[in-house]
Amino acid sequence: MSDEPELILAELSDDELVEQMKDDLYDGMGPEIAEGTQILLNRGWDANRILKESLVDAMRIVGLDFADGILFVPEVLSAANAMKGGMNLLRPILAASDTQTSTGRVVIGTVKGDIHDIGKNLVGMMLEGAGFEVFDLGINTSIDEFLEAIDKHDPHILGMSALxxxxxxxxxxVIEDLDKRNMLKNLPVMVGGAPVNKEFADAIHANAYGPDAATTAELAKTIVGVNRP
Structure with missing residues (x-):
């Protein structure tokens, strides 16, 4: 048994708690993230501040380490699931707020004929971790389904995946159809997936190509103008 005293989150100062939550999210500790989020809410923290200063910043570090090969898909999925422990508490508060609470809105989907979604799901988690509101259309997504989601959610970015x-x-x-409808001027399109590369993305006139989930999240932030060096 360890001789170290049990860490009691409620006894930490605000700054100490935020740093501990970053460590806990990195380690995929969902219950601790939920507890820490509730403690900050009880202390009067604004939900958007909790989201940005603890959860989003922690997922940013996860994304960087994933891109650098320090973390792998299982660890990223674990961290993203831990983040949900806090988001389950924050989402209703954020939804009821009139203030801008997200980095932007993204509609994503695996294109028609393709039933693979692991990569897309990981991208969605990384986008949520970066503060985006993500509307995931799932697999085998048709033009009509993309159009319906665009009309309903008015996204800042459309993301398409294929394996x-x-x-x-x-x-x-899809891009040609959006172009005919004169929708591309206000809707950047990002594409990705194992067989996709930048040359293909350029050939079909996509605005951006995401080679991996972490890079895609950073590119998305650049597109909506909130990325920082």
């Missing part, structure tokens, strides 16, 4: 070379061309079909 099969045979479904990659559908990304171009």
């Amino acid at each position: 099969l070379t045979t479904t990659m061309p559908y990304m171009s079909v």
Whole structure:
């Protein structure tokens, strides 16, 4: 048994608690994140401040370490799931607020004919970790489903994923349809997936190509103008 005294979150100062929450999220400790979030709420912290100063900043570090090969997919998924422990408490408060609470809105989906979603799901988690409101349309997403979601959610970015070379061309079909509807001027399109590369993204006139989940989240922040050096 360890001789170290048990850490009691409620006894930490605000600054100490925030730093501890960052460590706990990095380690995928969901119950501790939920407890820490509730403590800060009880102390009068604004929900948006908790989101940005503890959860989002912690997921930023997770994303950087994932990009550098320090963390791998299981660890990132664990951290993202831990973040949900806090988001479950914050989301109702944020939704009821009239203030701007998110980095932006993103609609994502795996394109029609493709049923792979692990990569897309990871991208969605990293985007949420970066403070975005994510509307995930799932797999096998048609043009009509993308259009319906765009009309409903008015996203700042549309993201499309494909894992099969045979479904990659559908990304171009969607972009061409959006172009015909004169929607691309106000809707940047990001694409990604194992067989996708920058050359393909450029060829189909996508605005950005995300080679991995962490990079995609950083690119998304750049697109909406909130990224910082």
